[in-house]
Amino acid sequence: MSYSTPSDFLDYDRDHIWHPYTSMTDPLPVYLVESAHGVRIKLADGRELIDGMSSWWAAIHGYNHPVLNAAIEQQIQSMSHIMFGGFTHKPAVTLAKKLVDMTSESLQHVFFADSGSVAVEVAIKMAIQYWYAQGKKDKQKLLTVRHGYHGDTLGGMSVCDPVNGMHTMFQGVLPQHYFAPAPECYTDDSGNTSSSSSGNTSGNTSGNTSGNISSNIGAVEKLLQTHQSSIAAVIIEPLVQGAGGMRFYCRQYLQALRKLCDEYDVLLILDEIATGFARTGSLFAYEQADIEPDILCVGKALTGGYMTLAAVMTSRKVVAGISADGSGVLMHGPTFMANPLACQVANASIDLLLNSPWKTTVQSIEAQLKKELTACKELACVEAVRVKGAIGVVELKNPVDLKSIQAEFVQQGVWIRPFNKLVYIMPPYIIAAEELTKLTSSIFSVLSRK
Numbered sequence: 001m002s003y004s005t006p007s008d009f010l011d012y013d014r015d016h017i018w019h020p021y022t023s024m025t026d027p028l029p030v031y032l033v034e035s036a037h038g039v040r041i042k043l044a045d046g047r048e049l050i051d052g053m054s055s056w057w058a059a060i061h062g063y064n065h066p067v068l069n070a071a072i073e074q075q076i077q078s079m080s081h082i083m084f085g086g087f088t089h090k091p092a093v094t095l096a097k098k099l100v101d102m103t104s105e106s107l108q109h110v111f112f113a114d115s116g117s118v119a120v121e122v123a124i125k126m127a128i129q130y131w132y133a134q135g136k137k138d139k140q141k142l143l144t145v146r147h148g149y150h151g152d153t154l155g156g157m158s159v160c161d162p163v164n165g166m167h168t169m170f171q172g173v174l175p176q177h178y179f180a181p182a183p184e185c186y187t188d189d190s191g192n193t194s195s196s197s198s199g200n201t202s203g204n205t206s207g208n209t210s211g212n213i214s215s216n217i218g219a220v221e222k223l224l225q226t227h228q229s230s231i232a233a234v235i236i237e238p239l240v241q242g243a244g245g246m247r248f249y250c251r252q253y254l255q256a257l258r259k260l261c262d263e264y265d266v267l268l269i270l271d272e273i274a275t276g277f278a279r280t281g282s283l284f285a286y287e288q289a290d291i292e293p294d295i296l297c298v299g300k301a302l303t304g305g306y307m308t309l310a311a312v313m314t315s316r317k318v319v320a321g322i323s324a325d326g327s328g329v330l331m332h333g334p335t336f337m338a339n340p341l342a343c344q345v346a347n348a349s350i351d352l353l354l355n356s357p358w359k360t361t362v363q364s365i366e367a368q369l370k371k372e373l374t375a376c377k378e379l380a381c382v383e384a385v386r387v388k389g390a391i392g393v394v395e396l397k398n399p400v401d402l403k404s405i406q407a408e409f410v411q412q413g414v415w416i417r418p419f420n421k422l423v424y425i426m427p428p429y430i431i432a433a434e435e436l437t438k439l440t441s442s443i444f445s446v447l448s449r450k
């Protein structure tokens, strides 16, 4: 069979290839992409879309960036890959130093993983090994909150929201962990917290804020009190819960959580795979709570969306704990660990970010999203609008029909991929004001017809 027209490719794709979270027998339609430059995605049929998704948080500098292209092209000239067992290389060491330098003081050690989900697996193993090596062999469970998302591998899934993570289907194989209610406090523009469960920015006047935070964190404390001897770590996405519901919560919750972890002798794993690299307005979201994690996972935007790479970082304390029984061997080692192409494009992406005025860039995206998405609050189908950093979320009262709404957005010339009740955007930071307006006005116009 020879492929000449776009529909040849699309036909074969439909019959043979799984896409994320789709059925093989009743697939959702997909669009054939020809190329992507900056914030524009070009389809094979000639249409052009403005990107609102950054390819799921990753392409922060846009597509086909000359500096990132050059980094990969240069690295190919020396080597594309070399095993990390017994070897090291400059791209990996350089990247480790950049990550150590840009994260909190205590995080001094780096494990390179090949995807976000694998990073979460490694973080969980680190926490369990930490206690095991110190003779606390019962500490093998995790504590997390509802509406979380930590990846699709079995270990990651086991700490995803039990309902939208579809735990029932995999009950026999998933480890059972402890779940506290999702955090329910939201920081508004003025830095005040409100207690709306949906994080609705409209009509919330302070009120019983602290009571709400404390009752929520109280549930965590109760679980820690009861199960302290079997809990190795708490794992959570700081300030923004991503794929588990696009929910935001306040820094006071994180601060209280850090205190509880210290008090009850459990480690704190922060999953910044979505929030890392300035998405929420600080390089890492945890900085806004002025706390430090014991273990940190980063991924997604690490390579600027070019290649799959993630990293797990931890402290001297955790490293010492893992080595306490004399072995200190961390039981993990993926084939493509620290791939040099991925490390080198990550180095270039981090330099681009740090040498850019990222803080004001994200602030101005945030201000524009707040201003322009507010209009959606008046629409009958809309439950809430919320914005944090370069993330804009419109939560609907009912789940969308993905097939039809996706086509409507494409018709508008934008790439926005809703899930469930959530229409949300997290555009590349390089997006121009007019392009961002095109995204927000398309959301308004599509939703106004619902």
Ligand SMILES: *Cc1c(COP(=O)(O)O)cnc(C)c1O
Pocket (backbone or CB within 6 Å): 115, 116, 117, 118, 120, 149, 150, 151, 152, 237, 242, 243, 271, 272, 273, 274, 299, 300
């Ligand atoms: C995407 C994501 C993951 C999983 O990363 P993959 O690279 O898709 O395996 C884990 N945690 C969070 C918070 C994420 O957003």
